Amino acid sequence: MNTEIKVKFWGVRGSIPIPGVKTTKYGGNTSCVEVRLPDCLFIFDAGTGIRELGNQLCAEGKKVKAHIFLSHFHWDHIQGLPFFKPAYMKGNEIIIYGMGLQGERLEHIISNQMESVYFPVRLQSLQAQIKFKKLWEGNYVINGVKVDTLYINHPGRAMGYVISYKNKKICYFTDNEIVPIPLWTDETSQYEYKQDLAEKMLQLIDRADLLIHDAQYTYQEYQNKVGWGHSSIPEVLSLALQGGVKKLVLFHHDPESFDEHIDSHINSCRELIGDEYDIECFAAQEGMEIYL
Ligand SMILES: [Zn+2]
Ligand SMILES: [Zn+2]
Structure with missing residues (x-):
């Protein structure tokens, strides 16, 4: 049985899509990552990159779950x-998972952007079976x-x-601000939250095969x-090294970071890694595939 996992990047950009000549190498679509497991399809985020993924799925001509x-x-x-x-x-089935927010229904959060004032087609009129599931912090088993x-x-x-399948672990952490702990010592509750988060995060990413992490800014930015x-x-990079991660993908590039900037970001990362650490580091790029 094939146990290989394919990870494909369809949108790698943060904040706003930026098509154009300055982004032909890394791409201009916003966040969307396909994780194709042997018997199911997981998609992380539905930024503008999901449009092209959807077209690809339709071209495959099978029912989509x-x-x-x-x-x-x-x-x-x-x-x-x-x-x-x-x-x-x-005939298609789409299950949308999102974090639970007090007093807000996930379905409303998603359908609001399709209200007639914003968009011509209502969520309710889509033909596929669409389900919504709220998730809280914890652990779940989804499709095994x-x-x-x-x-x-x-x-x-x-x-x-963080998804774990067989002996493989993939972590998707975008839109996360890793804050150096000393910045937060002025506010006790924040400080505790940060420490707690840093510890939980290290536990979760421990020796992950792949960590996809928000890396929107340079140190100066x-x-x-x-x-x-x-x-x-x-x-x-420091988080990934502490966690003993095997492959790190810098994700959610800033809309002001053009191809040449991202090239220099990844080069400086690789210089920092040198021969000293056993980690592979990539900048997320539209169309890039990683097999685990
Ligand atoms: Zn974002
Ligand atoms: Zn955000």
């Missing part, structure tokens, strides 16, 4: 959903796959996911963006 895990509900993570073609086709969830550090919160909910590249 997709489990879509949303990190949170900022536009760059849900905006592609109304353009996901399999949702328009009878272990899924651990963790609330991560982002304005309004986001959810990080981050200094003006503290509290915006994104991480600087050196912090992400």
Whole structure:
């Protein structure tokens, strides 16, 4: 039996899609990652990248059963959903998972962006069977796959996911601000939250085969963006090294980071790694595939 997992990147950008000549190498679509397991399809986030993934699934000509895990509900993570073609086709089944928010129904959060003032087609008129499942921090088994969830550090919160299948572990942590602990010593509750989060995170990513992590800023850029909910590249690398991660993918590139910038980010990361550490590091790129 084939136990290989394919991970494919369909959208790697943070905040807003940026098509154009300056992003032809890494791509301009917002967050969407396909994780194809031997007998099920997981999709992480539904940014504009999910449109092309949907077209690919339709081209394969089979019934689609997709489990879509949303990190949170900022536009760059849900905006592609109304353009996901399999949702328009009878016989397909789409299960959308998102973090539970007090007093808010997941279905409403998603359907609101398809209200007639914003979009011509209502969620209710889509032909596929669409289900919604709220997740809380904890652990789940979904289609036989272990899924651990963790609330991560982002304005309004986001959810990080870790999936374990056979002996492989994949972590998806986007829109997470890794904060150096000394910054938070002025607020006790924040400090405890950060420490707690840092420990939980290290436990979850421990020796992961693949860590996909928000790395929106360089160290210098981050200094003006503290509290915006994104991480600087050196912090992400340091986390991955502490966790003994095997492959690290820098994800959720800033809309102001063009191809040449991302090339230099990844080169400086690889210089820092040198021969000293046993980790492979990549910048997420539209169309990139990783097999585990
Ligand atoms: Zn985002
Ligand atoms: Zn966000």
